[in-house]
Amino acid sequence: MNIEGLIAAAVRMGTPLLFATLGEIITERSGILNLGLEGLMLVGALTGFATSYMTGNVWLAFFAALIVGALFALIHAFMSVTLRVNQVVSGLALTMLGSGISGILGKAFVGKPAAKFQIVNVPGLSQVPIFGAFFKMDPLVYLGYVLVPLLWLFIFRTRWGLTLRAVGEEPSAADSRGINVFLVRYLATMAGGALTAAGGAYLSLAATSMWIENMSAGRGWIAIALVIFSAWEPFKALVGAYLFGFVMSLQLRLQAVGVAHVSADLLMMLPYLVTVVAMILFSFSETFRKRIGAPSALGVPYAREEKS
Amino acid sequence: MRKLMAFAIIALVLSLFAAVKVGFLYVGPVGDFGWTYAHDLGRRYLEDHVPGVVTTYIENVPDSIESYRYIEDLVKKGYKIIFTTSFGFMDATAQAAKKYKDVYFFHCSGYKHFPPNFTAYFGRMYQPSFLAGLVAGMMTKTGKIGYVAPIPIPEVIRITNAFALGVKVVNPKARVHVVWTGGWFDPAKEREAAIALIEGGADVIAQQTDSAAPVETAEEKGVYSIGYNSDMRAFGPSYYLAAPIWNWGVYYTKVVKEIMDGSYQGGGFYWGGMEDGIVEISMTDNVPERVKAVVEAFKELIVEGKFDPFTGPLYDQSGKLRIEAGKRMSDDALLSMDWFVDNIVGEIPKAEH
Numbered sequence: 001m002n003i004e005g006l007i008a009a010a011v012r013m014g015t016p017l018l019f020a021t022l023g024e025i026i027t028e029r030s031g032i033l034n035l036g037l038e039g040l041m042l043v044g045a046l047t048g049f050a051t052s053y054m055t056g057n058v059w060l061a062f063f064a065a066l067i068v069g070a071l072f073a074l075i076h077a078f079m080s081v082t083l084r085v086n087q088v089v090s091g092l093a094l095t096m097l098g099s100g101i102s103g104i105l106g107k108a109f110v111g112k113p114a115a116k117f118q119i120v121n122v123p124g125l126s127q128v129p130i131f132g133a134f135f136k137m138d139p140l141v142y143l144g145y146v147l148v149p150l151l152w153l154f155i156f157r158t159r160w161g162l163t164l165r166a167v168g169e170e171p172s173a174a175d176s177r178g179i180n181v182f183l184v185r186y187l188a189t190m191a192g193g194a195l196t197a198a199g200g201a202y203l204s205l206a207a208t209s210m211w212i213e214n215m216s217a218g219r220g221w222i223a224i225a226l227v228i229f230s231a232w233e234p235f236k237a238l239v240g241a242y243l244f245g246f247v248m249s250l251q252l253r254l255q256a257v258g259v260a261h262v263s264a265d266l267l268m269m270l271p272y273l274v275t276v277v278a279m280i281l282f283s284f285s286e287t288f289r290k291r292i293g294a295p296s297a298l299g300v301p302y303a304r305e306e307k308s
Numbered sequence: 309m310r311k312l313m314a315f316a317i318i319a320l321v322l323s324l325f326a327a328v329k330v331g332f333l334y335v336g337p338v339g340d341f342g343w344t345y346a347h348d349l350g351r352r353y354l355e356d357h358v359p360g361v362v363t364t365y366i367e368n369v370p371d372s373i374e375s376y377r378y379i380e381d382l383v384k385k386g387y388k389i390i391f392t393t394s395f396g397f398m399d400a401t402a403q404a405a406k407k408y409k410d411v412y413f414f415h416c417s418g419y420k421h422f423p424p425n426f427t428a429y430f431g432r433m434y435q436p437s438f439l440a441g442l443v444a445g446m447m448t449k450t451g452k453i454g455y456v457a458p459i460p461i462p463e464v465i466r467i468t469n470a471f472a473l474g475v476k477v478v479n480p481k482a483r484v485h486v487v488w489t490g491g492w493f494d495p496a497k498e499r500e501a502a503i504a505l506i507e508g509g510a511d512v513i514a515q516q517t518d519s520a521a522p523v524e525t526a527e528e529k530g531v532y533s534i535g536y537n538s539d540m541r542a543f544g545p546s547y548y549l550a551a552p553i554w555n556w557g558v559y560y561t562k563v564v565k566e567i568m569d570g571s572y573q574g575g576g577f578y579w580g581g582m583e584d585g586i587v588e589i590s591m592t593d594n595v596p597e598r599v600k601a602v603v604e605a606f607k608e609l610i611v612e613g614k615f616d617p618f619t620g621p622l623y624d625q626s627g628k629l630r631i632e633a634g635k636r637m638s639d640d641a642l643l644s645m646d647w648f649v650d651n652i653v654g655e656i657p658k659a660e661h
Binding site: 002005009012013016103106107110111112113203204207208209210211212213214215217248249252253255256257258 | 336337338339340341342345454485486487488489491493494495496497499500501503504505507508510518519520521524525538540542543653654
């Protein structure tokens with residue numbers, strides 16, 4: 001089998017998951033659980049596609065997806081930070097809303113092609129055998145490579161990152177030190193929404209150049225599981241997302257060369273199975289949550305009055 | 309002037325009451341660019357071609373008995389003709405047809421039907437798929453044809469087989485390599501399936517999934533493509549060849565007109581083919597004339613009923629003779645097909661049957 005081809009496929013399949021996972025890591029680090037990733041990805045995919053279709057400018061389209069993603073996540077921020085509603089419910093509502101809105105607004109764009117990101121070879125690096133496969137990609141893949149260390153530095157080595165983590169771990173302590181918990185959570189949720197929408201935009205601007213309804217096909221849910229797998233760390237998120245892309249691609253490639261496929265059904269089900277198990281453990285076991293490094297205040301609305 | 313306007317409004321309201329209301333139930337979103345999209349093109353065709361008809365649709369309806377409340381909702385809103393377009397709606401539609409005798413029900417892709425008001429209907433998509441196989445078989449140079457398949461149900465298996473049989477007629481040595489994606493639409497995954505097939509040596513990519521991603525991918529890689537469901541030429545200007553397509557509008561206008569003039573007899577199973585135009589092959593100018601000529605010749609034989617793609621001898625992948633020479637497969641056998649013909653490479657995932 002073509003190893004370079006397999007690596008490239010794994011990275012292409014992993015990239016939309018990587019963006020969404022990184023986005024949710026930022027959001028959850030502030031203590032907000034956003035289960036609306038699937039809806040955000042769809043909104044991002046449609047915004048990206050529609051902008052590309054109307055302007056022909058893929059970068060403009062990508063930035064439009066970021067902005068609309070941030071604004072769409074603002075709904076969740078308002079619900080969970082200001083109104084302090086159940087974050088699981090608000091997140092699920094966001095998914096339904098995103099799927100519905102993108103479906104209705106997207107009808108006009110079905111069956112029409114638009115501009116997409118083209119492959120850019122990195123001089124030198126792309127010539128290296130096998131390893132070079134990582135450097136014959138579209139610009140959004142490279143953006144993913146760069147984003148991972150940058151986010152890691154941001155979260156663990158900057159003052160802002162410390163603030164973000166403090167808000168997610170001990171919001172009342174952060175508050176008493178003069179940190180605006182509400183503002184941090186608003187910003188983190190919006191930044192997370194923007195990145196998640198970028199993952200959706202990858203599907204309609206780089207992987208393909210088309211819009212069809214529900215084209216995220218469950219990737220938002222996989223990303224939620226990947227956040228747990230990654231223990232809220234960007235580098236592990238990269239490993240998880242690419243590993244996932246690898247399994248998906250390997251499964252397709254084994255079939256293509258006629259090797260008896262390792263029960264396709266089981267392989268296709270595996271990601272969802274892992275997601276469900278992780279979610280169950282996560283929601284019922286306090287020790288499991290602590291052990292894997294979940295932010296202590298994750299999913300807990302913060303109210304000032306109760307603490308004073 | 310005011311009198312005139314009042315009159316116009318009354319006339320409009322009256323015409324709405326007189327209009328025949330036709331409702332559609334869809335399993336997917338209209339924007340899937342596949343199965344549901346094709347039915348909705350049919351609905352719009354009906355609205356444009358039969359005066360006095362108003363239509364509506366409900367999309368993303370659960371593919372189970374749960375669909376009953378959606379059907380009942382349409383009935384209560386005065387819809388007198390209802391098309392339910394997914395296999396999973398069958399029992400719910402039958403139940404509604406028993407309860408509401410004054411409403412005509414049509415169910416697509418199932419096997420239950422009864423007079424006077426419950427008709428089953430479907431299209432013989434395997435006929436144009438066979439023709440598409442002829443095109444692929446004549447255009448391949450490597451002898452490897454890639455096929456992106458959704459999920460292993462009899463309909464998908466039957467249509468894939470017909471495609472492979474078309475390939476075999478013109479190119480007995482060529483092989484059809486099948487990759488299952490496990491879903492009806494996931495453009496990014498369909499793209500990867502196509503790339504995997506192309507890197508494996510396939511120089512024609514065909515599909516049965518909904519999105520045009522395989523067509524677009526083939527265009528980028530410079531290999532030929534065969535689409536599915538509806539015309540996908542916008543995604544492959546230079547390499548897209550053809551597609552088997554649905555023309556549900558032909559059937560919808562026919563039965564609605566018959567109901568309106570009182571000549572329709574409800575019940576029975578209508579499984580229409582190319583002779584009625586309910587299924588068709590659309591070919592682009594990327595297909596050479598000599599190839600088109602072969603396709604047209606076979607099309608004529610199929611339309612006249614002189615040829616059927618599923619005529620023996622047919623062998624399965626293990627080499628076992630399944631249909632004897634000269635015999636045609638029965639409709640029942642076609643509707644429950646669960647084996648691949650011998651020039652297909654790839655397995656049918658087991659858990660599904």
